[in-house]
Amino acid sequence: MISFVGAGPGDEDLITVKGRRLISEADIIIFAGSLVSNAHLKYKKDGCQTYDSKSMTLEDVLKIMKKAEDEGKNTVRLHTGDPSIYGAIREQMDELEKMGIDFEVIPGVSSFQAAAAAVKKEFTLPDVSQTVILTRLEGRTPVPVSESLEKLASHKASMAIFLSVQMIHDVVEKLKEGYEDENTPVAVVYKASWDDEKVIYGSLKDIEQKVKSQKIDKMSQILVGNFLGDRYEKSKLYDKTFSHKFRKAEK
Numbered sequence: 001m002i003s004f005v006g007a008g009p010g011d012e013d014l015i016t017v018k019g020r021r022l023i024s025e026a027d028i029i030i031f032a033g034s035l036v037s038n039a040h041l042k043y044k045k046d047g048c049q050t051y052d053s054k055s056m057t058l059e060d061v062l063k064i065m066k067k068a069e070d071e072g073k074n075t076v077r078l079h080t081g082d083p084s085i086y087g088a089i090r091e092q093m094d095e096l097e098k099m100g101i102d103f104e105v106i107p108g109v110s111s112f113q114a115a116a117a118a119v120k121k122e123f124t125l126p127d128v129s130q131t132v133i134l135t136r137l138e139g140r141t142p143v144p145v146s147e148s149l150e151k152l153a154s155h156k157a158s159m160a161i162f163l164s165v166q167m168i169h170d171v172v173e174k175l176k177e178g179y180e181d182e183n184t185p186v187a188v189v190y191k192a193s194w195d196d197e198k199v200i201y202g203s204l205k206d207i208e209q210k211v212k213s214q215k216i217d218k219m220s221q222i223l224v225g226n227f228l229g230d231r232y233e234k235s236k237l238y239d240k241t242f243s244h245k246f247r248k249a250e251k
Contacts, residue, residue, distance in 0.1 A: 001073045002065055002101060006082040007031070008107015010194035012039035014109045022106065027073035028144065030061055035080035035219075037194070045135065062095050069101050082110040086162055112160035112238070114192035115221035118199055121187075123158040125232040127224055133156035137164035137171050152180020161222035165211065167191075168222075172208045175224055185228035189221045201228075212233050 003022045003233060008014035014147045023029065023043050031040070033052035055062055061077070068075045083105060086250050112134055115222075116123055121134045133152050136143065141163075153159065153175045164171050164186060176182055182205040190198040202210045204224075243249040 001029065002077060002079045002096060002103040003106055004079060004083045004087075004103065005106045006087075007036045007040055007080055008109040008182050009081050009111040009114035010037055010197075011114075011194050012037055012191055014114065016106060016108065018073065019106045019108060022074075022076050023073060023078070027074040028064065028068045028078040029078055030055065030056075030064060030075065031078035032080055033208045036078055040078065040178055058091060058095070060116075061092065062099075065092075065101065066099060067098065067147050079108075080111075082108045085110050085112075086136070087164045110224075111192050111221050112162070115160065115187075115223055116195060118192050119201075119223065121223075121228055123225075123227055124162075125227050126235055127233040128231070129156070129158040129230075131226050132159050133159045134162065135159065136162045137167050137174070139163070139167060142207065149174035149175040151182065154180075158225040158227045159223070165220040165222060166217040168208050168211045171222060174206055176204050179224070184224060187223045187224065188216065188220050190214075190236035192221060196221070205235065236243070 005019040005022055006015070007019070020043055023040060024045055026044060028049050029041065029044060030051045031052060032055050034054040042048065051064055059123050063077045065075055077091065077092070083089045084107070089105070095102060097203060124130050132157065135147060135149065135152055137149055149171065158177060161171060175184070178229055182203065184204050186204060186207040187209050188207060198214070200207070200210050201218070
């Protein structure tokens with residue numbers, strides 16, 4: 001069996017119980033060494049073979065998987081965060097299906113969730129935003145025209161922008177066009193949940209200068225939106241004047 005496992009955003013304990021169990025049972029672990037903490041490997045069993053995929057091709061990875069499957073071994077493909085978000089797992093799964101090899105996907109905590117935890121904010125506030133947009137700026141990897149950053153930002157929803165901090169100037173310019181307010185709050189979270197996590201707070205007016213002064217150009221989430229501000233209405237869920245299935249409103 002091949003298991004695609006989400007390792008979480010950085011902190012070795014932000015992995016599911018199932019994910020850690022599969023690591024401890026694996027005969028082969030293929031991990032994204034440029035992003036996944038090596039701390040996860042201390043839970044592997046004696047004799048487990050490990051491969052760092054950061055310099056490997058798709059064909060290299062599939063060759064190891066195929067050999068392990070032929071030998072009746074269990075393989076863990078360890079991806080950062082949640083493997084379904086920018087994990088490049090679809091191409092691996094499609095090829096495994098062609099070869100008739102069974103696999104499973106174990107979800108993980110994404111870096112956008114760890115970033116929200118780092119700033120201690122909630123993406124979805126009743127009268128501020130009920131939508132979270134996960135996206136990235138176009139770089140060497142294209143983005144559909146209909147999903148340009150300025151178009152997505154025009155919804156004024158909460159946003160978590162991946163893989164784009166190295167292009168912070170372009171990010172800010174497009175967000176200004178979409179949000180139409182340079183005072184829109186922004187938080188850049190570097191290495192969310194890692195020991196060297198760093199959070200930079202600002203607005204679209206000054207976040208570029210702050211990020212550049214800290215020389216941050218990788219492994220960061222850019223959080224944008226008024227959910228980072230202080231104005232919001234309290235939820236109806238715990239409002240004593242609001243009735244629902246499990247509670248009657250107080251008079």
